[in-house]
Amino acid sequence: xxxxxxxxxxxxxxEVRLKDDYTLERDFVAQVMNPADExxxxxxxxxRDRTGGAVTxxxxxxxxxxxxxxxxxxxGADQAVxxxxxxxxxxxxxxxxxxxxxxxRALGGADLIACGRRxxxxxxxxxGPMTASMLDIPCVTNAMRxxxxxxxxxxxLTEDGVTVWTCGYPALVTFCEWSYRLRLxxxxxxxxxxxxxxxRLMPEDIGxxxxxxxxxxxxxxxRHVEAQPAGVRPCRQVSAAECLAALRERYPEAGL
Amino acid sequence: xxxxxxxxxxxxDGLALIAQARRMAPEAxxxxxxxxxxxxxAARCGADEILCLDTVEDDCGQGSRIAALLAELRPDIALFxxxxxxxxxxxxxxxxxxxxxxxxxxxxxxxxxxxxxxTRPAYGSNLLADILCPVSxxxxxxxxxxxxPLQPGLSGPEASVRPADPPVPPPLLMLxxxxxxxxxxxxxGADVIVTGGKGIGxxxxxxxxxxxxxxxxxALGATRSAVDAGWISxxxxxxxxxxxxxxxxxxxxxxxxxxxxxxxxxxxxxxxAVNTDRHAPIFRSADYGIVADWRETAEYFIQTISERxxxx
Numbered sequence: 001x002x003x004x005x006x007x008x009x010x011x012x013x014x015e016v017r018l019k020d021d022y023t024l025e026r027d028f029v030a031q032v033m034n035p036a037d038e039x040x041x042x043x044x045x046x047x048r049d050r051t052g053g054a055v056t057x058x059x060x061x062x063x064x065x066x067x068x069x070x071x072x073x074x075x076g077a078d079q080a081v082x083x084x085x086x087x088x089x090x091x092x093x094x095x096x097x098x099x100x101x102x103x104x105r106a107l108g109g110a111d112l113i114a115c116g117r118r119x120x121x122x123x124x125x126x127x128g129p130m131t132a133s134m135l136d137i138p139c140v141t142n143a144m145r146x147x148x149x150x151x152x153x154x155x156x157l158t159e160d161g162v163t164v165w166t167c168g169y170p171a172l173v174t175f176c177e178w179s180y181r182l183r184l185x186x187x188x189x190x191x192x193x194x195x196x197x198x199x200r201l202m203p204e205d206i207g208x209x210x211x212x213x214x215x216x217x218x219x220x221x222x223r224h225v226e227a228q229p230a231g232v233r234p235c236r237q238v239s240a241a242e243c244l245a246a247l248r249e250r251y252p253e254a255g256l
Numbered sequence: 257x258x259x260x261x262x263x264x265x266x267x268x269d270g271l272a273l274i275a276q277a278r279r280m281a282p283e284a285x286x287x288x289x290x291x292x293x294x295x296x297x298a299a300r301c302g303a304d305e306i307l308c309l310d311t312v313e314d315d316c317g318q319g320s321r322i323a324a325l326l327a328e329l330r331p332d333i334a335l336f337x338x339x340x341x342x343x344x345x346x347x348x349x350x351x352x353x354x355x356x357x358x359x360x361x362x363x364x365x366x367x368x369x370x371x372x373x374x375t376r377p378a379y380g381s382n383l384l385a386d387i388l389c390p391v392s393x394x395x396x397x398x399x400x401x402x403x404x405p406l407q408p409g410l411s412g413p414e415a416s417v418r419p420a421d422p423p424v425p426p427p428l429l430m431l432x433x434x435x436x437x438x439x440x441x442x443x444x445g446a447d448v449i450v451t452g453g454k455g456i457g458x459x460x461x462x463x464x465x466x467x468x469x470x471x472x473x474x475a476l477g478a479t480r481s482a483v484d485a486g487w488i489s490x491x492x493x494x495x496x497x498x499x500x501x502x503x504x505x506x507x508x509x510x511x512x513x514x515x516x517x518x519x520x521x522x523x524x525x526x527x528x529a530v531n532t533d534r535h536a537p538i539f540r541s542a543d544y545g546i547v548a549d550w551r552e553t554a555e556y557f558i559q560t561i562s563e564r565x566x567x568x
Contacts, residue, residue: 011379093359097351121379123497124359126347129319133351138316138428141344153432157490158340159499161437165315165429178484219356219392223373225385233527235545240553243528243544244560250526251505254448254472256561 001053001148001169003044004110006100006131007037007072009065010121033068035177036116042180043173044114045076047148054078056107060088060099066198074185074193081107085202090215093122097130099213102206104135112152113172117142128174138167141174257284257370260331260394261303262322262342265292265311269337269401271301276404277335278302280366288415289325291318299414307420315341316428319348324422326353331394333372335364338398346398356389357396360496362403362519372397377496382515402444402500402523437491448474449503451494451521452482455510455531456550459487464554465509471561477501479517495520507557509550513538530554 012030033041044055057072059065060083069080083103091099104113113132118125125141132139140146140154144162147153152171156163185193203213211217238246248256259277263270270288277286288303292311299306307325312318322345326334336346338360350357363375367388372395374387389395443449450469452462462476469476478492494501495517506524510531511517518541521527529542530553539545546553 092356093347094350094354094356118497123378125343126350126357126359129344129347130351130357132316133319133348139344139348140429142340156340159437159491160434161491162435164432164435166432167429176490178486219354220358220387220389223386223388225383227383233541233543235529235539235542237534237539237545237547240530240546240548240556241560243546244557246544247505247526247528254505255565256472 001047001051001111002056003047003053003112003114004056004058004104004107005037005041005044005072005077006113006115006127007041007057007059007068008034008116008119009059009061009068010034010119031064031068033071034116034119034121036118036120036175038116038182039175039177039179040114040116040173041072041075041077042182043146043175044112045183046180047112048078051148053111056081056110058100058103058107059083060091060096060103062089069198070193070196071185073196073198074189075183076186076189080196080198081201082198083201083206085213087203087210087213090218091213092215092218092220093124093126093130094220095213095218097127097134098217099203099206099208100127100131101134102208103201104131106201106206109170111169112148113137113170115172115174117174117176125174128172132172135170135172138165138171139173140165140167140171143173143175144179146173146175257281257333258287258329258331259284259333259335260287260289260326260329262334262336262345263288263290263298264337264339264342267337267339267401268406269339269342269399271295271298272401272404272406273335273337273399274302275406276364276399277333280364287329287331289322289420294417299417301415303415304413306415306417308417309420309422312424313431314427314429315344316348317425319345320352320425321422323349323352325420326394328422334394334396336396336398338400343398346396350396353394353396355392355394355396357398358387358389359398361397361399364397364399371395377515377519400500402502437489443475443477443492443494443499443501446475446501446503448472448505448507449477449494449501449521449524450474450507450509451477451479451511452488452509452550453479453511453517454481454485455512456482456487457510461510461551462488464551464558468507468554468558468561471558471565472505474503474505477521479511479514481512481514508538508542509554511538512536513541 115128336342358374502523
């Protein structure tokens with residue numbers, strides 16, 4: 001099976017520093033592969049190992065995201081593609097999905113598309129299902145497990161338990177962070193990753209005009225950002241016994 | 257102004273959103289896209305009109321049908337509960353409509369210009385962002401369940417009810433089965449919640465905390481790191497990426513207090529935190545702080561409370 005895995009580079013730590021103009025300080029923060037995307041990549045590698053075919057790692061981001069794509073190659077991906085161009089910058093979820101869907105079409109499509117269920121920084125979880133909707137292919141989000149046999153079967157984690165879906169190909173699945181643990185790079189993989197070419201695509205390569213990409217094309221706008229106020233309760237330090245006594249006084253009916 | 261609210265079959269989150277739409281825009285006309293059988297309480301939930309949408313067991317197909325309904329209704333605002341399903345349907349529909357969608361909002365208001373100001377946490381809840389969708393319509397948002405309380409018994413005119421049956425597209429997904437979660441007590445309605453974090457060290461720790469929860473007639477909660485470690489199922493997860501709770505008493509054991517967790521429990525009436533690290537951030541979200549080993553404290557609670565129950 002030919003599988004495209006969409007991966008994103010995210011800050012390693014979610015401790016955010018705001019600059020004086022209230023934009024995010026991104027320059028001095030280590031960047032890593034988004035944890036849920038690691039899970040998607042591992043699933044894709046396992047399907048390929050069993051069925052043959054190729055795994056393509058696809059990302060949209062600044063030039064430095066190439067490092068993360070090389071890491072994906074070292075861990076077993078067959079090829080890597082980076083959508084990088086100033087005109088892509090500032091895209092919201094709708095426009096990010098549009099760029100990914102256009103790139104997937106430009107790459108000739110795939111039997112399966114695997115994504116993380118959400119990025120650790122933005123945490124919207126929207127790009128996967130939006131991409132599937134634009135490609136008009138079935139989509140299961142929040143998958144704990146998936147099996148690619150004659151049909152695809154995926155177990156979706158919900159508030160009420162698990163929902164099991166099946167569908168035909170092509171299909172898009174988004175995975176939870178803990179669903180699959182990404183394998184380590186091999187020596188051969190590291191060597192391959194150093195030499196491999198990371199293909200770069202610009203808007204015109206995926207059939208989009210500048211007006212369809214980036215911040216300009218995005219329907220949503222961030223108007224204000226602020227750090228969340230922390231700590232609102234005056235905490236009294238007590239022993240376990242004092243605590244129980246205080247709670248009994250507050251909640252005499254609670255059976256404490 | 258026209259507001260559409262999607263209400264998922266068998267859940268109240270959508271009805272709570274209708275109440276919020278009313279509070280936010282008293283003059284607006286509010287249409288409920290209600291899936292499944294119409295519950296009695298829906299009649300006076302604040303909607304002017306209820307469109308009954310039959311359930312299709314293909315979430316992709318249902319997403320397309322909701323997009324078709326919204327294209328026909330042309331509301332200024334469309335709201336969805338940010339459940340796993342609500343988030344999927346809203347994303348699927350927004351992509352078809354080519355409009356903006358803000359995920360998992362914790363605040364909604366109207367600006368002076370009548371735009372929807374959508375407030376949402378990001379970066380593990382370390383930031384709050386205000387987001388607008390100035391031009392595209394509808395302005396779409398999914399809203400975290402539990403953020404807006406359900407209005408009990410609104411008085412007001414009864415909503416008109418009519419069926420909506422947009423055509424069913426060729427199926428993309430087939431439902432195989434639903435497997436219910438293992439927790440018998442619902443977190444969102446619980447009066448008492450006992451939560452374990454990474455500090456309790458393993459799945460066995462939740463057995464100890466489970467005994468305490470049972471003794472108090474409460475529910476068992478967990479932080480994201482405990483769930484990610486595989487110690488307990490996702491159904492127990494409290495916080496930004498789990499459920500938002502508002503119990504009377506919240507007991508946190510071995511919880512560090514990352515904002516991603518505390519946003520899900522900050523509405524609790526009384527919070528007790530147990531942690532060996534006196535500088536743990538959870539103490540800033542607690543009324544009572546016990547700097548001690550979580551297990552000793554939990555076992556002390558279990559013993560004292562059960563002795564008292566037995567009349568010793």
